[in-house]
Amino acid sequence: MSDRTPGHVPYADTPTVEAPSTDVELDRLWDDPPGLWGRLRAVQNDAVGRRLILTGFFFLLLGGTVDSVVMRLQLAVPDNDLVGPQLYNELFTNHGSVTMFLVILPIFEGFAILLLPLLLGTREMPFPRLGAFAYFTFLLGGLLYYSSTLFSAVPDAGWFGYTPLSGPEFSPDLALDFWVLGLGVAEVGAIAAAIEIIIGVLKMRAPGMTLARMPLFAWAVLVMAFMILFAFTPLIVGSLLLELDRGFDTQFFNPGAGGSSLLWQHLFWIFGHPEVYIQFLPATGIVSMVLPVFVRRRIVGYTWLVAAMVAVGFLSFGLWAHHMFSVGLSPIVLSFFSAASMVIAIPAGVQIFAWLATIWEGRPVWKTPFLFVVGFLALFVLGGITGVMVASVPFDLQAHDSYFVVGHLHYVLIGGVAFPMFAGVYYWLPKFTGRLLNERLGKWNFWLLFIGVNVTFFPMHIVGLMGMPRRIYTYPAGLGWETYNLISTIGVFIIVGGFVVFVTNVVHTHFRGAPAGHNPWGGDTLEWAVSSPPLQHSYSVPPIVHGRHPLWDQKDLHGGDLDDERLVHALSEWPLRWRAALITGTSDADPEEVFRVAGPSIWPLVAALGTVAIFAAELLKLRLGALAGALVIVVAVIGWNWPEDAAITEEEELAFEERHRIPVRVGGSLALARWGTGLLILFLGIAFTSFLLAYFYLRLENLDWPPPGISLPAPGAAVVAGALVLAGAVSMYRALHGIKADDQRRLRVGLAVAAALGGIGVAVQALEVTGVVFDSQTHAYGSIFHVMGWFCLMVAVAGIVMALMTLYWAVRGRYTARRHVPVANVALYWAALAVIWVIGFATLYLTPLLT
Template sequence: MTRDATLPNSAPRPPEELEKLEAVWKTPSGLGFFKSVNNTNIGLLYIGTAILFFILAGILALIMRVQLSVPDNDLVSAGTYNQIFTMHGTVMMFLFAIPIVEAIAVYLLPNMLGARDLPFPRLSAYAFWCYAFGGLAFFCTLFWGLAPDGGWFMYPPLTGMKYSPGLNADFWLLGIGFIEISAIAGAIELIVGILFTRAPGMTLRRMPVYAWAMLVVGVMIVIAFPAVIAGTALLELERALNLPIFDPERGGDPIIWQHLFWFFGHPEVYIIFLPAAGMISTMIPTIAGNRLVGRRAIVVALVGVGIFSFGLWAHHMFTAGLGVIEMSLISAASMAVAIPTGIQVFGWIATLWSGRIRMNAPTLFMLGFMFIFVLGGLTGVMVAVIPFDWQVHDTYFIVAHLHYVLIGGMVFPVFAAIYYWIPLINGNTMSERLSKWTFWLLFGGFNISFFPMHITGLFGMPRRVYTYSSEMGWDALNMISTLGSFLFALGILLMIIDATRTLRRPTKDVGNPWNAATLEWLPSEDYGNRSIPIITSDDPLWDQPTLSKEVAEGRHYLPNTVTGRRETISTSPVSARPTYLMILPGDSWLTVLGAFGTAGFFLLLTVKANVLATICGVIAIGSIIAWLWQSDQKVPMREADIGGGVTLPIGARGTASHSWWGTFIMLIVLFLIYCSFAYVYIHTSMRLQICPPPGASLPAWSWTLLSAALLLGGSALVWLSDRVSNKLTPWVLIVALACTAGAFGVDVYSWRLVNLDGTRDTWSASISILLGFQGIMLFVLLLAAPYLCVRAWRGMIVPENRATRDNIALIWHYVTLQGFAGFLVIRGLLLVME
């Protein structure tokens, strides 16, 4: 791809095209910057906010270490200590670890993939602002004594109303809710972006390993997070509405929470680790000046770790009384996950061994990562041995293991990434001299702080105790850990000073300071690359030496704005063949307003300010509908010339559209939440000696058949609405909505006939929750159907602009399938049990 004859545009493009491109993608100045949806701006805000939470959680950790530095210390009370350690763990896991890996991906991936932006930029902006508003408000509960105090895992019955009657637990349950929404929104953006916006020629085989890692992580978030969303919703329903999900006195089981939480919680460890592994696989070839050894094996290993991670959740439940066979299988899986992890480590070592290492700041942090993470992996194999886990469970040995895996496996690679990619911001690298001081303070401080905790744990010190007696013999070890934590904090401070100094320096050309092979080092501005490159190898900047010059001159695809709006090329998921021109929405305050309304809704519900919460909910829904309306406008042309005589359609329909797949993934999330609720019903029913329990019964079959018929009728009418004129479409949709709403009304009425009472027992509560979730989906249709009717009345549903119709139809058919799933679960299980 170095000869002019092979390029789409054989000569540099005229400057007026570049001026139009710059005008369309220009970042607003002043306060307008905060309405930006460009991935670069949102990514930087995201990263900065995540680092802020890392610092805040670190300050809480220092308070804990000072409290534990000497015996019988009274720096903080037991209640305050419980809030501090709960907030430390919650902030680190939910407000730093997951957001920082998504933030770096939002910043890096579009340029690394050769795209102008990710496909749903307003969704990225909304996800960030939900996280920022909600996270800061959640953290401030500490200052009013309202912070959660039940541990970052929030085990019931400790966190039920009987033992935690205040609002503390509610802030965790509802506060974490919108943070989970943010994480899932980011995951949908990343999955669709990676599959649909890669540069032409960047097949799955040629895709950067980091992009592979984020694709696997996105899928893991979609599968894992619904369980914790369901769990938090169930516990909040128990606290707010007295539904006895975890109350043993009315048939509940606290183990349900552990299964749901750890089905999310252990994959989360790998959700955090795999992006870091992807960064390492991207940086190591650069610092070694050598291609990644075993690239295919490393990609397969990434997928393998993702699969194994879902077999490990009961790794945390060896002391919970599970069966011998179940524990043995989980123990075997906990050991087996070391195999694909080891493949990656050996690939990195081989790459370093066969290259010429440059000992710079990123190299130091990557070497520190490998040392610490391998030690954490070894203790991970130890706690996978069931008898050993029984001895050290809930001791400081587990605290040490957790931090070796998480800080070693994620924080050190993130620091390496900051040193490696910070030149992308203003062209300046951080100080090599200061980086050595920073590294040794962090590396030394970390090991001095956490390695003694292994010994403290083996000596019997339990987790989550706020003080101890000098007779226990833990004094010296705790003092050493405290000194180490302050060394680590000093390293963080030095790094912040260096980063601030670097970012304040005058901007200069970024260039390619590390001689890297990946596309993020191409010349880029707000619009990304001047033209979208054609890729012919795994390491394009090494194998296509003139690529930077060609892209900067606009000699590849889409060197201009064809429609006068923001655009990028959509490519096929496997072969990266150009398929259509994707129109991207521009900057808007609606994303900020929608996120503010969402955060306000959850937080105000927590303090029982229901009227204000409702107002915020209306603001959130209204803002989202308004931005969808703005984004889904007709384009005055059907095809676009992207260069070299290549003409693409503008937009796509059905399964060829990125928006259809975004909706489909969202529905997978909703279905998995529903499956989690169904699990509660199945678990409860299987524990009963008589099912249904005394005093409960099922409605007559006739009601179920009527409801099923109405659901099918609604879906059939939605299908028909696509085959009638725009004038008739709204009326057909109104009848379809009446059918679907009627089905739900029949369900509610039939259960009332048999006196279903969700507060009576867990079996009844689980059915009430399944029914309620169907009601939530009906509410979505009550919003979506009028929206589609208005578009039809205005003649906006046309063959070339039908994404809204296709997506709402998909949601509608899902609601029908979910209704049938409810019938199958409730009645089918009872038939099997008979």
């Protein structure tokens, strides 16, 4: 039955994708290998996505549920002695750290990696091995963090790790090292997954799926992924500086030696506040997907919602100091951040009204996913309004560090994030299991959580305004706080009941769930056109999209432009020996390339083990272990990128190209490589900018720069080294132009000269930095001089290694005028490294003269 009322949509008899005879063969080709060894090598997006989500839920049970129950039991009555102050400190530190780093983020990245290929009408994510690496680093980082309990050195300085409490003086044992290093590994994984998501969304959509037709969930995770890149990088830099203070006696955060404890707060909250929106945006993406399907109406204000998400992404980077209103910032700085914190209510409000208008215009079907969406709307509005309250400086000075803020943030994070997450699970799980979750249990699940959240967190606003500070392990009787705390404790058990019902529902569904069919909800997006569960490659014949709601608006999912039609059908028949996927234009989604997707590999796991080895070696103070870890990573990266047998000849490539007028890149996609290199450079640029900010912040904090007794190093050697590196970059571009003209000799000479000049430049500068008369341990000036200098040197060393690897393959005749993507990427990297080098050393050697 179809409803053709204007504005309303059909919700039955939606089309399905074609199922050609090659379905089975392609499914086998794309399947990950069996057995334990096969699982360790698995790279398919469904394996990576599922693992991220399940591991996130596992950490949620550990850090989100158990910790909170114990904390609430402790606070249920005054003067309670269930747990002591030390254990309580460890509990709230663990609760915040785990939920912020190891639960919500990986779950949403898992959602994205699992869902995006289906939603976008493609077969895979762009870099499956990077996805696998992201998962393993996240898992190993989480385990490294949690292994602190085995050593009785549990972190206890809060999820924000403020210095000087987290510094070497007040936290001398290993606890904070576990916190910095374990979560540091997980942060590397978060950035890796973000790169995967950005390029997947921008370059791997079905033909016809322009940016303006993209599902709103894809928009949401695209903005989220860019935010991860911009937010997590400063945190990694901050964590590095903190660990250097702790393990190498630098003075970044020691005000007694020219450092600044506020520098840590800035670096942390430049990450910390966007982190809230990094979690919130994908949740809004889920709401925008689920809501229209359950009110049988197209979403109102699609473009407004896109603009709102982009606005939230940008504005969230101008709010960080509202966590620092009470540290003594100047009035004008307070006003900047207060105003920005209020402005963000505008795009958030636009989203709320667009959703309300969609419900108003539609005809709601009160299934469990929709209940969670409605619950989200109610709870998030409450959390958002209290957010605007704490954006006001005078109010925040009263409410700061009180239970009011605890109530506010839990309304935002549980109401605004966890509820959409549950909506998403109830909505999409049937697609991957082929079975529907039980509706009756779902409704119990919802109501227990909805009531539990309000019973737990609403009283916290009141008790906070009555003066109860957060992070206290107990309180005396007679302050009027008892009843509110007891109610909150009762509430948390109602929430636990909700979780138990949810787990029961999932288990029940596994054994007795009703068959889902391909489109149980009457959904409008492409994932509902494939079988439940989908084939390994999702689409034998990739779809062609003509609108925002392909299943509601199209009868044929593979019809359209004749060239595109021929191409998508050809892809179901060729190639059947290697995993092929389509690259499309960034905005117009016109087919650009057919490329070979990377297959199963053990190297992502090896690279992740190398990464965690570096961090673990620092934890155990086995510095040679870090070197071993770095070597493991180098070997893994070489193995990871080792060219595979092309499987077809250039003639075969050309034949397909001529027939379909599209390049075939069996050696790797040019577009993806360009985007990957661009994002790597962006990552380095953000890290470098974070160092520059640290440098100038420390400069401002010190009247004398360099401090008395230290003279500014002479710039002579730095100028020579800079000239050599710049000449190396020029030579690299000569090599690129050489291979474009099919001149193998120019390529090889250019690469060799670049590596040699770069190597000499690095050697000169390294001798200069190690030879300066001041060390990194006496004063923050020396600390930042040495660390920034070595950062620039490391960036250059990476460029030299790349040049040498490229030279090795050039000597073996690997590159031609048609196939030379790595050369182009390395040249781009060298351009970036030359810029970083010049700005970095000019800052160190010249800016003290200007200031």
